[in-house]
Amino acid sequence: MKNSLDTGVTKGKVVTAVLSKDLKIEMRSRVVTNQVLPFAGLVMVMFAFALDNDDVLQRVAGGLVWLATLFSLFIIVQRSFAIDTQDGALDSLRVAGIDLSAVFFGKAIALALKLIALEIVLICGAVLLYRVDLTASGLVLLVTCVLCATSGLAFVGILYGGLTAGAKGRETLLPLLLLPVVAPVLIAATRATEAAFGSGGAQTSEGWAWIGLLTVFTAVFGVSGSLAFGSLIDE
Amino acid sequence: MKDAGFIFGSYIVTLGAILMFAVSTLRRAKKSAQSVTDKDKTWL
Amino acid sequence: MSQVSQETSPTGTRATQAIGVLALAVMAWVVASGLLLTPQDVVQGESVRIMYVHVPSAWIAYLAFVFTAVASAGWLISKKHSMGFDRFAGASAEVGVMFMAITLITGSLWGRLTWGEFWQWDPRLTTTAFLFVTYIGYLAVRRLEGSVEQRARRSAVVALLAVLEIPLVHFSVVLWRSLHQGATVLNPNGDVKMDDLMLFTLFSGVVGFTLVFIWLVLHRQRTMLLVDVADNQGLDLAIVARRAEGPAN
Numbered sequence: 001m002k003n004s005l006d007t008g009v010t011k012g013k014v015v016t017a018v019l020s021k022d023l024k025i026e027m028r029s030r031v032v033t034n035q036v037l038p039f040a041g042l043v044m045v046m047f048a049f050a051l052d053n054d055d056v057l058q059r060v061a062g063g064l065v066w067l068a069t070l071f072s073l074f075i076i077v078q079r080s081f082a083i084d085t086q087d088g089a090l091d092s093l094r095v096a097g098i099d100l101s102a103v104f105f106g107k108a109i110a111l112a113l114k115l116i117a118l119e120i121v122l123i124c125g126a127v128l129l130y131r132v133d134l135t136a137s138g139l140v141l142l143v144t145c146v147l148c149a150t151s152g153l154a155f156v157g158i159l160y161g162g163l164t165a166g167a168k169g170r171e172t173l174l175p176l177l178l179l180p181v182v183a184p185v186l187i188a189a190t191r192a193t194e195a196a197f198g199s200g201g202a203q204t205s206e207g208w209a210w211i212g213l214l215t216v217f218t219a220v221f222g223v224s225g226s227l228a229f230g231s232l233i234d235e
Numbered sequence: 236m237k238d239a240g241f242i243f244g245s246y247i248v249t250l251g252a253i254l255m256f257a258v259s260t261l262r263r264a265k266k267s268a269q270s271v272t273d274k275d276k277t278w279l
Numbered sequence: 280m281s282q283v284s285q286e287t288s289p290t291g292t293r294a295t296q297a298i299g300v301l302a303l304a305v306m307a308w309v310v311a312s313g314l315l316l317t318p319q320d321v322v323q324g325e326s327v328r329i330m331y332v333h334v335p336s337a338w339i340a341y342l343a344f345v346f347t348a349v350a351s352a353g354w355l356i357s358k359k360h361s362m363g364f365d366r367f368a369g370a371s372a373e374v375g376v377m378f379m380a381i382t383l384i385t386g387s388l389w390g391r392l393t394w395g396e397f398w399q400w401d402p403r404l405t406t407t408a409f410l411f412v413t414y415i416g417y418l419a420v421r422r423l424e425g426s427v428e429q430r431a432r433r434s435a436v437v438a439l440l441a442v443l444e445i446p447l448v449h450f451s452v453v454l455w456r457s458l459h460q461g462a463t464v465l466n467p468n469g470d471v472k473m474d475d476l477m478l479f480t481l482f483s484g485v486v487g488f489t490l491v492f493i494w495l496v497l498h499r500q501r502t503m504l505l506v507d508v509a510d511n512q513g514l515d516l517a518i519v520a521r522r523a524e525g526p527a528n
Contacts, residue, residue, distance in 0.1 A: 164423075167423045169423070173419055176416045177416040177420070177437070180409050180413045180416065180444065180448070181413075181444050183409060183451070187455050191455065209454070210454075213447075213454065216447070217447055224439075224440065228436050228440070231436065232432070232436055238326060238392050239325075241388045241392055242314070242325060242328045242329055243314075244388060245332060245333070245384070245388045246310060246332060248381060248384050249336060249381050249385060250310070252381050253495075256373075256374070256377050257494075257498070263502050264290045264505055265288070265289060267502065267505040267508075267509040268289030268505050269509075270512050270513075271505050271508045271512070275504070275508045276289065276501070276505075277504070278290070278292055279292070
């Protein structure tokens with residue numbers, strides 16, 4: 001994987017180039033804003049239909065926010081790599097001889113930004129639809145939780161997205177591979193969000209232990225992703 | 236024996252699964268082996 | 280050298296035959312002793328008999344996944360990228376998934392008898408279920424189209440990622456359960472008073488299942504080689520046939 005030629009391009013430049021490419025594609029196609037966001041919003045409304053009880057909804061609001069995020073994650077990752085494998089765009093990146101771990105970080109940051117935008121809307125939706133109360137100290141915990149959990153999700157999303165990129169049947173394979181991996185994020189982020197929301201009488205301070213777990217997760221998959229991503233798409 | 240259904244059931248599931256796996260493996264081997272020469276069978 | 284009649288089993292040798300006979304004998308003893316000879320447990324009653332197949336299955340399942348991870352690392356590290364590593368990893372994972380399914384089914388049958396419930400959100404059970412799903416995903420990755428090289432590389436990375444994932448899942452479930460409920464599920468092993476015959480039966484179960492595992496993996500990885508070679512030949516034959524038709528227009 002250390003086959004990067006001396007192209008005179010620094011790693012930072014590659015990261016920003018890939019990042020701005022992915023964001024530009026989103027700005028022009030508006031897939032996240034026009035399709036994924038309405039989808040996630042619909043999921044939130046559907047949960048309300050299914051659970052049909054204000055107290056229950058308030059209690060499980062944190063979990064529903066993160067479940068809706070996970071479902072959207074699959075779609076966004078799928079979409080991101082579908083564009084990259086079309087017309088051999090990914091092959092061109094490989095031929096360019098640039099550091100592929102920089103491509104990994106660029107794509108992961110782009111994905112994280114899209115997810116954060118989505119989560120802000122979902123959390124606002126939870127506050128409005130599910131009548132959740134949010135205190136100032138809860139808000140601090142919530143912001144930290146969103147940042148840590150989202151970067152973890154972005155790393156595994158891009159890693160496994162690269163693994164299945166270009167393969168037949170990836171639409172069904174990606175959720176199968178990703179769901180077990182992101183289970184710790186779902187558990188930790190949900191508990192932290194519940195603490196922030198004060199669901200079920202939870203204290204805000206209870207949430208911080210989970211932030212630690214999220215940080216470990218993000219670090220583990222950030223490092224392993226930057227190591228493995230190159231060899232996965234380099235074939 | 237009390238709860239015989241559960242106990243015999245678990246033995247049948249265990250042994251049945253192993254047997255099915257073994258039979259399907261041998262079958263697949265036989266099917267593929269027809270076109271393979273002994274030179275490629277490194278274990279012989 | 281150690282060729283057994285190739286008509287009956289192309290993947291068999293004297294060694295696998297011997298292992299197979301031994302495995303059959305030990306398994307027969309385990310079934311007879313587990314169902315008939317051993318006494319019932321003071322606490323668990325008759326349901327302790329399920330343990331003689333459940334515990335060895337769980338042991339083999341975890342062992343198989345360790346082998347898969349080690350062989351995958353071996354493939355990635357070795358300079359020659361020997362396909363033997365890859366086939367061993369794949370065969371071991373397939374057998375492991377089967378034993379994991381057996382573990383989960385027999386475990387929930389036992390749980391129904393002992394706890395009155397098929398499932399408990401206990402960290403050990405939950406981690407086992409996640410391991411099961413993860414390796415089903417691993418096998419799905421192995422079935423993706425592509426060259427043998429691609430298959431080996433992809434699946435090796437997935438196997439090593441699973442090694443990172445499983446402790447994280449386990450730890451997060453432990454943390455989750457410890458915050459939620461005070462009393463934990465009763466320790467399944469702690470309250471079993473085993474006499475000598477019971478212990479011996481459990482021990483022979485582990486030995487017998489290990490022999491079965493070795494037999495299955497040997498045959499499975501050889502079968503994988505046969506399938507790979509046969510697929511390759513199919514392609515070669517097609518190319519030869521196409522060339523014989525003359526140049527394309």
